Amino acid sequence: xxxxxxxxxxxxxxxxxxxxxLLLRDEGEHGLSMxxxxxxxxxxxxxxxxxxxxxQDLLCAIAEEGFRRFVGVLTLDGAELSEQRLQxxxxxxxxxxxxxxxxxxxxxxxxLWKSADVTEALKAEAHGSFRFYLNQVKxxxxxxxxxxxxxxxxYSQVTWSTLHGMSRSIIDGVYLDTDxxxxxxxxxxxxxxxxxxxxxxx
Amino acid sequence: xxxxxxxxxxxxxxxxxxxxxLLLRDEGEHGLSMxxxxxxxxxxxxxxxxxxxxxQDLLCAIAEEGFRRFVGVLTLDGAELSEQRLQxxxxxxxxxxxxxxxxxxxxxxxxLWKSADVTEALKAEAHGSFRFYLNQVKxxxxxxxxxxxxxxxxYSQVTWSTLHGMSRSIIDGVYLDTDxxxxxxxxxxxxxxxxxxxxxxx
DNA sequence: CGTGTATTTTGACACTGTCAAGATAGCTTG
DNA sequence: CAAGCTATCTTGACAGTGTCAAAATACACG
Numbered sequence: 136x137x138x139x140x141x142x143x144x145x146x147x148x149x150x151x152x153x154x155x156x157l158l159l160r161d162e163g164e165h166g167l168s169m170x171x172x173x174x175x176x177x178x179x180x181x182x183x184x185x186x187x188x189x190x191q192d193l194l195c196a197i198a199e200e201g202f203r204r205f206v207g208v209l210t211l212d213g214a215e216l217s218e219q220r221l222q223x224x225x226x227x228x229x230x231x232x233x234x235x236x237x238x239x240x241x242x243x244x245x246x247l248w249k250s251a252d253v254t255e256a257l258k259a260e261a262h263g264s265f266r267f268y269l270n271q272v273k274x275x276x277x278x279x280x281x282x283x284x285x286x287x288x289x290y291s292q293v294t295w296s297t298l299h300g301m302s303r304s305i306i307d308g309v310y311l312d313t314d315x316x317x318x319x320x321x322x323x324x325x326x327x328x329x330x331x332x333x334x335x336x337x
Numbered sequence: 338x339x340x341x342x343x344x345x346x347x348x349x350x351x352x353x354x355x356x357x358x359l360l361l362r363d364e365g366e367h368g369l370s371m372x373x374x375x376x377x378x379x380x381x382x383x384x385x386x387x388x389x390x391x392x393q394d395l396l397c398a399i400a401e402e403g404f405r406r407f408v409g410v411l412t413l414d415g416a417e418l419s420e421q422r423l424q425x426x427x428x429x430x431x432x433x434x435x436x437x438x439x440x441x442x443x444x445x446x447x448x449l450w451k452s453a454d455v456t457e458a459l460k461a462e463a464h465g466s467f468r469f470y471l472n473q474v475k476x477x478x479x480x481x482x483x484x485x486x487x488x489x490x491x492y493s494q495v496t497w498s499t500l501h502g503m504s505r506s507i508i509d510g511v512y513l514d515t516d517x518x519x520x521x522x523x524x525x526x527x528x529x530x531x532x533x534x535x536x537x538x539x
Numbered sequence: 540c541g542t543g544t545a546t547t548t549t550g551a552c553a554c555t556g557t558c559a560a561g562a563t564a565g566c567t568t569g
Numbered sequence: 570c571a572a573g574c575t576a577t578c579t580t581g582a583c584a585g586t587g588t589c590a591a592a593a594t595a596c597a598c599g
Contacts, residue, residue, distance in 0.1 A: 163451070240447055243505070243509070243511055244447065244509075245442055245446065245505070245508060245509045248509035248510060248511050249365070249508070249509055249510075250367075261511060261512070262512070265512045286520075286524065289520055289521065289523075289524035290524065292503075292506070292512065292513060292517075292521055292524070293499065293503070293521065293524045293525045293528055295502070295506075295512065296499055296502030296503040296505075296506050296525075297495065297498055297499040297502055298502065299502035299505060299506065300497070300498030300499055300500065300501035300502025300503070300505065301494075301495070301498040301502070303445070303447070303498075303501060303502070303505065304494070304497075304498050304501065306447060306451070307445070307446075307447045307450035307451055308450060308451075309445055309450050309463060310463070310464070310467045310494065310497065311494060315494075318488075318491055319491065319494055319495065321491075322488065322491035322492065322494070322495045323495045323498075325532075326495060326528060326531075326532045329528075329531050329532055330527075330528045330531055330532075
């Protein structure tokens with residue numbers, strides 16, 4: 136149980152992560168400060184520093200949890216492959232991003248990744264989730280569902296970039312709003328499909 | 338025009354923008370504070386507030402300048418269209434993003450766009466740059482260089498998302514590093530081309 | 540029981556953005 | 570030229586922030 140380590144607070148680390156997630160969802164990264172978080176957990180300002188080296192460290196831990204939930208979305212159950220299936224996948228990805236915008240910001244935001252001290256655990260989780268996607272593409276190819284000339288790595292990189300860019304677009308609303316999501320997703324799926332399917336080969 | 342300490346700085350607004358760009362390039366957004374900026378410009382802490390309502394307002398102004406330089410990159414001179422041309426275009430885009438990473442972060446980062454008070458001027462500049470890209474695609478179609486069934490808006494949205502996602506990937510180094518840029522760009526260009534060219538139509 | 544160690548607190552420091560009020564310079568009038 | 574007005578800049582202050590060092594507490598174990 137959680138009584139494995141019964142200290143003063145019980146399990147402060149867990150509480151901090153949960154409370155941080157709430158704070159993040161309600162007020163955005165801007166509203167998430169170490170001090171407020173500590174107050175929220177009913178603990179003094181510097182208590183969190185015994186569970187997280189840094190604010191950065193805390194944020195990495197949250198992002199890490201985001202990645203674990205994320206992998207579930209990436210799963211395309213069934214070996215069958217079609218444009219409809221790709222459409223569904225694209226929609227799932229974008230829905231996750233939009234519905235967990237604060238998490239998504241943390242997971243893929245430059246804030247964490249550009250700084251030198253990004254957690255090894257986070258790196259591992261992030262790379263794992265990409266490899267998961269890559270392996271899916273590879274397996275399609277092995278099953279002959281995909282044109283043989285395709286480079287799975289490059290394809291995965293580019294299509295993931297598209298998904299990521301689409302998510303950023305919609306979350307930030309730079310060029311797009313959520314109304315246009317449907318056709319937007321379909322166009323992406325169509326492009327992904329064209330690039331995959333053998334029949335389009337010259 | 339001496340740099341002696343005179344009460345009225347010649348053109349403080351301009352100086353602030355320039356100094357901010359330097360500070361941004363050297364130390365990232367993290368190192369850019371209003372107070373440091375003021376000090377850098379040889380002026381008191383609150384002087385900048387007579388030229389920019391906010392820190393946000395300042396950042397918007399910088400991003401705005403970024404967009405103006407950005408449009409130059411988006412220009413595909415000549416009406417000719419080929420996969421090579423698209424490759425070149427993709428490379429140009431990514432080079433701009435990588436070589437002006439701090440600007441790019443500001444221009445497209447969630448930090449500015451998610452907050453309610455993003456400058457109208459910035460919005461205008463940003464939307465203008467997208468429309469520029471969109472118009473290019475439209476003109477290709479009008480010149481019959483592109484399959485007629487293509488929806489220029491959707492295509493522009495998705496391909497721009499791809500470019501944006503690729504840029505973010507490389508800048509942040511989440512899934513990619515700069516070494517892989519060449520093949521990465523080529524794969525994207527290939528995908529863009531497939532989606533454009535009439536011969537792949539069923 | 541006592542001791543050590545894991546956990547939390549208090550105090551402090553150097554920052555940050557930004558407001559209100561006062562000081563100065565330069566342009567615009569008479 | 571002088572007077573005044575306005576744009577510009579400064580000083581002072583306040584409420585925050587992340588984080589370190591040292592002191593205080595509570596638990597686990599011998």
